[in-house]
Amino acid sequence: MVSEHEVQHIAELADVGINTDELETFTHQFNAILDYFDTLDLVRGDGAAKDDMVNVMREDKIEPSLPQEDVLRNAPAQEDGFIKAPRVM
Amino acid sequence: MAARTIVFEPADPCHAFLTTCSRAEYSDGPLAGVAVAVKDNISTKGIETTCASKILKGYVPPYDAHVVGLLKAAGAAVVGKTNMDEFGMGTTTENSAFGPTLNPSDTGRVPGGSSGGSAAAIAAGMVTMALGTDTGGSIRCPAAFCGITGLKPTYGRVSRFGLIAYANSLEQIGPLGKNVSDVATLMGVIAGHDHRDSTSRNRPFSHSPKNEIKGLKIGIPEEYFGPGVDPEVASVVRKAIGRLVELGATTVPCSIPSMQYALAAYYVTCTSEASSNLARFDGVRYGPAPDTKKSWHDAYQEVRREGFGPEVRRRILLGTFALSSGYYGKYYAKAQVARQNVKADFARIFAGVDVIAGPTMPSIAFKLGEKSDPLSMYLADILTVPANLAGIPAISVPCGKVRGMPVGLQIMGKHFEDERVMDAAYAYEQAVI
Numbered sequence: 001m002v003s004e005h006e007v008q009h010i011a012e013l014a015d016v017g018i019n020t021d022e023l024e025t026f027t028h029q030f031n032a033i034l035d036y037f038d039t040l041d042l043v044r045g046d047g048a049a050k051d052d053m054v055n056v057m058r059e060d061k062i063e064p065s066l067p068q069e070d071v072l073r074n075a076p077a078q079e080d081g082f083i084k085a086p087r088v089m
Numbered sequence: 090m091a092a093r094t095i096v097f098e099p100a101d102p103c104h105a106f107l108t109t110c111s112r113a114e115y116s117d118g119p120l121a122g123v124a125v126a127v128k129d130n131i132s133t134k135g136i137e138t139t140c141a142s143k144i145l146k147g148y149v150p151p152y153d154a155h156v157v158g159l160l161k162a163a164g165a166a167v168v169g170k171t172n173m174d175e176f177g178m179g180t181t182t183e184n185s186a187f188g189p190t191l192n193p194s195d196t197g198r199v200p201g202g203s204s205g206g207s208a209a210a211i212a213a214g215m216v217t218m219a220l221g222t223d224t225g226g227s228i229r230c231p232a233a234f235c236g237i238t239g240l241k242p243t244y245g246r247v248s249r250f251g252l253i254a255y256a257n258s259l260e261q262i263g264p265l266g267k268n269v270s271d272v273a274t275l276m277g278v279i280a281g282h283d284h285r286d287s288t289s290r291n292r293p294f295s296h297s298p299k300n301e302i303k304g305l306k307i308g309i310p311e312e313y314f315g316p317g318v319d320p321e322v323a324s325v326v327r328k329a330i331g332r333l334v335e336l337g338a339t340t341v342p343c344s345i346p347s348m349q350y351a352l353a354a355y356y357v358t359c360t361s362e363a364s365s366n367l368a369r370f371d372g373v374r375y376g377p378a379p380d381t382k383k384s385w386h387d388a389y390q391e392v393r394r395e396g397f398g399p400e401v402r403r404r405i406l407l408g409t410f411a412l413s414s415g416y417y418g419k420y421y422a423k424a425q426v427a428r429q430n431v432k433a434d435f436a437r438i439f440a441g442v443d444v445i446a447g448p449t450m451p452s453i454a455f456k457l458g459e460k461s462d463p464l465s466m467y468l469a470d471i472l473t474v475p476a477n478l479a480g481i482p483a484i485s486v487p488c489g490k491v492r493g494m495p496v497g498l499q500i501m502g503k504h505f506e507d508e509r510v511m512d513a514a515y516a517y518e519q520a521v522i
Contacts, residue, residue: 017394076378
């Protein structure tokens with residue numbers, strides 16, 4: 001069982017705000033879903049990926065990109081051609 | 090030469106569209122002048138693209154998704170953006186922040202989801218073809234519920250460049266259409282290699298569906314007709330498979346034991362990927378502005394609480410939890426083993442059959458508001474998620490009605506045999522027209 005306190009903690013880690021009046025419902029639903037996820041306990045096998053996958057990377061060369069004004073067009077807060085973000089410190 | 094335009098100002102009583110382009114430009118090409126609708130999680134340059142989320146309200150992409158560029162190059166007119174469950178998270182299109190889409194067959198019912206707007210737009214006769222995306226059934230489910238045709242292509246066959254990501258390892262853009270030929274035409278336009286998607290494979294599509302299926306071996310998994318599947322739906326689908334047998338196919342009973350945990354594996358995987366993908370929505374580069382005077386955690390939490398609906402936040406929480414230290418081994422790591430087991434089950438079955446068939450959905454379209462509990466909504470995806478976990482192609486084609494509502498026949502195939510599932514669907518469609 002996951003407690004309301006733990007759900008609140010995960011919400012903070014994920015930067016997802018939860019209103020206090022939602023917390024009880026969210027926790028209840030969370031636990032019902034996690035109970036269902038317990039069917040994964042039936043999984044057997046080592047599961048080492050058998051795919052012949054390789055990384056696909058382009059050469060580290062500068063390629064044409066969008067003009068600055070296009071990139072900034074959707075940013076709600078700007079200053080001197082930069083995007084403004086909340087303070088980190 | 091002046092660009093030609095078509096006028097697109099349809100009545101939309103089912104709320105299939107979030108945005109319509111009243112004058113849509115088109116050019117020469119195989120789709121010259123054909124009106125095509127595009128799901129709202131696919132970037133369209135100069136046309137608002139919201140993923141049906143408040144957090145992207147007003148966002149206008151500065152570039153086209155690869156598939157949209159291909160549509161335009163083929164002459165198509167992009168006439169609008171279709172409604173969906175927010176970020177593709179849902180099975181009914183009720184999770185749209187801008188209100189649900191209604192099922193044209195019965196407006197008291199949902200169209201399915203998450204590509205519900207694309208399917209409803211076709212079913213209502215507003216367009217003949219549309220693009221959707223399928224992460225766990227989001228093309229096939231609404232195709233089945235609305236009585237149209239939709240293909241989830243083999244993973245890697247259609248570029249995801251410009252698709253606003255939800256669960257990268259599972260999702261594919263794919264075609265929906267009134268019939269199999271339309272789906273094939275649209276698939277021919279959008280498939281092929283794109284260097285901007287590192288999972289893109291060089292497997293273009295140029296196939297006209299053929300209705301020759303003599304000798305086709307069809308696997309019938311018992312799990313697709315078991316408990317949880319509406320017996321009337323199962324019976325209609327069995328009858329449809331019987332029709333394929335009359336046309337010369339043979340059936341082979343089979344079993345997919347990994348289905349007992351496939352749905353859990355799917356939800357652990359997609360929520361984990363979503364928790365990472367959706368971290369970018371913080372209001373800084375697009376969306377509502379965070380309060381730059383607050384500390385970043387407080388500012389982001391505020392923006393994301395207001396901007397994301399409950400299902401999106403629920404999935405971000407589940408994914409964050411499944412990836413967190415102490416639970417990673419129990420959930421995410423196990424889900425990846427489960428995924429290998431699903432692939433192995435399909436590989437074993439496909440060694441003896443050409444395609445696998447069953448119902449697309451375990452029921453007919455739900456009534457609006459019927460699936461208010463998240464887990465009961467998740468359970469509705471049980472028959473569609475295996476194809477996403479394995480990366481194989483799967484099509485849904487209409488095969489009759491139950492209580493007046495459409496039912497879909499699902500046909501799954503081997504990797505890169507999208508052509509073969511289309512032929513089987515076409516053979517059925519031509520036989521019953």
